[in-house]
Amino acid sequence: MNTHRGPHLLYVAWGFPPCRAGGVYRALATVNRFAERGWRVTVLTAERETFERYTGADPSLEERIDPRVEVVRIPFEWPAMESDRSRWSLFRRAFPRVWRKLRVWRDRLPFPEAGYGPWKRRLTAAATRIHRADPVDLVVATANPNVVFSAAGHLHRRFGVPYVMDYRDAWLLDVFSGGRLHGERSRAARLERRLIGAATEAWFVNDPIRDWHRRLYPGRADAMHTVANGFDPDLAPDPERALTGPPPGRPLRFGYLGTVTPKVPLTEFLAGWRRARELSPAVASATAHIHGYLGYYAQPRPEMLAAIEDAAGDGVSYEGPAGKGEVAKVYAGIDVQLLILAAGTYVTSGKVFEYLATGLPIVSVHDPDNAATDVLRGHPLWFPVASLSPEDVAAALVAAASAAVGATPEQRRAAVEFGARYRRDLQLDPRIDALAASLQAGRT
Incomplete structure (x- = not known):
């Protein structure tokens, strides 16, 4: 249990050190900055093996996690990425295309996201355990994958915990073409609408993505903010x-x-x-x-x-x-x-x-x-x-x-x-201050 004083932040991310994917730097910097600002931080993420086997790992990143941050790792299975045929079922070996179609359908049952949907059950169960052991004051869930938002929504519905949706890309928007990835009546669209509607804040990496979402959800425009990635002073070149x-x-x-x-x-x-x-x-x-x-x-x-x-x-x-x-x-x-x-x-x-x-x-x-x-x-x-x-x-x-x-x-x-001017703490601090003030106001 995290014994440091200050409000308790639960940070939910699939990609976290030693993952070497691009979004990991934003995640690492965010949790470290919250810890530096006096928050008790717990990270909920996938096991190390996930990244060592599938995405590539950067062990040096783990050394940069603030020692005050507690990291809780839970299993993540990714059958579609399994290249070792000895681990395949007989059915998959015989009918690989049929297996893949069935796997995508099965993945989307718990949450509409191929590959990641089944993780929802473990995420929500782990988030509940963390909250019961040490009550969470705020959740920040960072996508993608978007399934991480399910943990935030779960704690909000069951225990009233406020949450922030931190988008590294977008859920419904194709950031390359500018088109939609999911229709207005799709399950993904309905889920995002509900989650955005209850979120304390939603963060986006640039103004164009933020403004697109403001047009989509005009009633929540004031809750949407640009939090640019920035650079990390301790790692920046001279x-x-x-x-x-x-x-x-x-x-x-x-x-x-x-x-x-x-x-x-x-x-x-x-x-x-x-x-x-x-x-x-x-x-x-x-x-x-x-x-x-x-x-x-x-x-x-x-x-x-x-x-x-x-x-x-x-x-x-x-x-x-x-x-x-x-x-x-x-x-x-x-x-x-x-x-x-x-x-x-x-x-x-x-x-x-x-x-x-x-x-x-x-x-x-x-x-x-x-x-x-x-x-x-x-x-x-x-x-x-x-x-x-x-x-x-x-x-x-x-x-x-x-x-x-x-x-x-x-x-x-x-x-x-x-x-x-693009130092990362200059991007994060205004939102951390606003969230701390919001929590304080809620207690008085």
Whole structure:
């Protein structure tokens, strides 16, 4: 039991250290900040084996959990991701397609989310045990998966515990296309409507996603807030290096750090990189380093790895995943950052804030309508592409190479100051203060 004084927060998340998925950094920073602000924090999450077997694990992340935070881990089964055929049933081996259809149907019975629905029973049971052992004052549930919201709704219905819905993406909104993922009368839509209706607050990572939900639920607009991802000061790269620029005479180093998903325009970047090498001696002598996972899971996607390896003769290399503790070291070896993102009006990516923290030049290799554009607008060393054509990508790369060497001290200082405003605690603290005040008001 967590014996620290202060209100008791139950934080519910599927992805938590040592999970290495992108949303884990938001989860880790959130619980640590609540603990720093005097809350007693209990995290309800999946067992370590879940991440070690399926998503890839970063053990260094566990070391960064505040020691005041209690972590409760419960089993999570993911049969659809089981690649060991010896663990398959005879029926699955004989009829794999039929098995998959039946499995999806079965998954959605407890909660309408394939793969994650069956976890609802364990989540709600564990949340109840935690509350009975040490009454919970507030629940923050962070998606995705959206099944985590069921624990918050359960404690609210049974015990009146207030809760916050923290969206890393969205439940009904396709953040890439802007369309709906579920119809208005779908079970998912009905569940979200009920949960939003009872939530104390709902958090979104950017204004476009928040505003979409405000239009969908106008009666709850005041409860919806943007809590941007931000960067973590203790893990941020040293911005002082950006003030001096790269060493004279050394070839420039371009770098990408993050997960390369199938929606990321890797092919378009490589085509633009090749063209830039034809146009600029500075890029021709430069190298480009890709750090991170290729795809969502531990094993690199073969087509992505092949595309990078085919560009080895053009100075492109794949460096593999980087643990959170290695991030500052990675940035220390980069002169120009490559922000290669999927298209989507509602897509920001938490990585943009980490990039901003460095103060280094940033090349945006993504659709100009991407929500990251709103964050980066005004940055003095930002070089967005006009389109994803090879010529436009090349033009941005060439301009960034020139700035990496020739930016003025004033421009470099302004870039560092621009990024400093996105420190993660500056995003979280206003909401933590508001929630603490709300709980206090409820007691008086």
